[in-house]
Amino acid sequence: MKIDFANLQYQYKLYKEEIDKAMQDVLDRANYIMGDAVKELEENLQSFTGAKHAITCGSGTDALILAMMALDIKPGDEIITTPFTFIATAETIAFLGAVPVFVDIDEKTYNIDPNQIEAKITAKTKAIIPVSLYGQPADMDAIGAIANKHSLKVIIDGAQSFGSTYKGKTDSNLGDISTTSFFPAKPLGCFGDGGAVFTDDDALAQKMKMLRVHGQNKRYHHKYIGMGGRMDTLQCAVVNVKLKHYKNDLALRQEVAAKYTTALQNKELVLPFVDLNATSAWAQYSVRVQNRDALQAKLKEQGIPTAVHYPMPLHLQECFSYLGYKEGDFPIAERVSKEIMSLPMNPYVSDDEIEYICERL
Numbered sequence: 480m481k482i483d484f485a486n487l488q489y490q491y492k493l494y495k496e497e498i499d500k501a502m503q504d505v506l507d508r509a510n511y512i513m514g515d516a517v518k519e520l521e522e523n524l525q526s527f528t529g530a531k532h533a534i535t536c537g538s539g540t541d542a543l544i545l546a547m548m549a550l551d552i553k554p555g556d557e558i559i560t561t562p563f564t565f566i567a568t569a570e571t572i573a574f575l576g577a578v579p580v581f582v583d584i585d586e587k588t589y590n591i592d593p594n595q596i597e598a599k600i601t602a603k604t605k606a607i608i609p610v611s612l613y614g615q616p617a618d619m620d621a622i623g624a625i626a627n628k629h630s631l632k633v634i635i636d637g638a639q640s641f642g643s644t645y646k647g648k649t650d651s652n653l654g655d656i657s658t659t660s661f662f663p664a665k666p667l668g669c670f671g672d673g674g675a676v677f678t679d680d681d682a683l684a685q686k687m688k689m690l691r692v693h694g695q696n697k698r699y700h701h702k703y704i705g706m707g708g709r710m711d712t713l714q715c716a717v718v719n720v721k722l723k724h725y726k727n728d729l730a731l732r733q734e735v736a737a738k739y740t741t742a743l744q745n746k747e748l749v750l751p752f753v754d755l756n757a758t759s760a761w762a763q764y765s766v767r768v769q770n771r772d773a774l775q776a777k778l779k780e781q782g783i784p785t786a787v788h789y790p791m792p793l794h795l796q797e798c799f800s801y802l803g804y805k806e807g808d809f810p811i812a813e814r815v816s817k818e819i820m821s822l823p824m825n826p827y828v829s830d831d832e833i834e835y836i837c838e839r840l
């Protein structure tokens with residue numbers, strides 16, 4: 480058996496007719512920048528998430544930058560986040576001259592541990608960026624309470640979690656601003672780069688719309704220093720089609736995850752944990768194993784691709800050496816990064832494939 484990790488070709492085949500038509504429509508109109516499909520997608524994202532404003536942008540990375548720029552994050556400001564995430568979460572903080580301040584993760588959900596946040600708050604702290612890792616929102620009630628108490632802003636890095644919920648609300652509809660990514664392998668992906676920011680705040684939405692187009696409020700009139708951060712019309716057309724099927728895709732991901740969990744119950748693995756308050760978009764199904772490298776090699780020989788999200792926590796990355804962290808600072812993130820391994824995950828993993836993978840595991 481040869482198993483595909485994200486199975487993007489299969490998904491394209493499934494929706495080919497609709498996607499080709501939507502893309503052809505953009506080509507026929509040649510409205511490549513800020514065309515009709517952009518507005519259409521933003522309206523569709525608003526109805527799907529319940530957020531008052533959805534603003535598409537160039538990527539999940541751009542989304543984080545737009546969110547922080549809108550909140551006036553300045554050089555020297557401190558932003559609390561998790562070290563166990565993709566580099567973009569903390570890289571964008573540093574890119575703006577601000578300082579990422581890491582807090583260790585919860586051992587079960589792998590999301591930022593709210594109990595350790597307050598100890599890191601200083602007079603310079605401006606915001607908290609929880610990441611909804613592997614698709615599951617962090618403990619948003621606890622994080623929101625800390626943010627309120629200390630007048631901090633909350634930006635959710637929801638790059639992996641579009642469509643997930645916390646106490647019944649989508650995680651695009653929590654925090655001051657929430658972001659997502661439409662990178663192809665994300666649960667809702669386009670055919671290149673794309674992303675979005677979400678907020679209920681009219682003023683922040685207006686500002687992010689301007690920042691996305693070089694800070695302009697009127698053509699060639701620039702209120703803010705902004706960026707070229709638009710999402711292509713073509714990519715919006717693709718996401719518009721996929722969004723129509725997304726509820727079903729999420730349900731299928733949920734089923735795949737449940738089947739993995741049942742089949743792996745008695746193995747010596749640490750299985751994913753989803754909090755009772757949350758649902759996951761299951762961007763990844765990640766287990767913890769003791770002998771990861773050897774196991775990955777053996778599985779690969781048998782046609783089973785696996786991946787590691789992520790092998791090195793951010794406080795130990797060379798680019799952040801100037802922050803002065805050292806091994807041992809965040810023991811849970813460090814241990815999990817040595818043990819974590821993601822199994823093939825997409826809406827179309829078949830029962831036969833699940834059985835094959837779990838037997839070999």
Ligand SMILES: Cc1ncc(COP(=O)(O)O)c(C=O)c1O
Pocket residue numbers: 538539540541564565567568610636638639660661662672673674
């Ligand atoms: C947690 C997290 N944040 C941010 C990003 C950045 O998204 P993009 O690749 O669309 O720039 C990613 C994507 O990999 C991510 O996983």
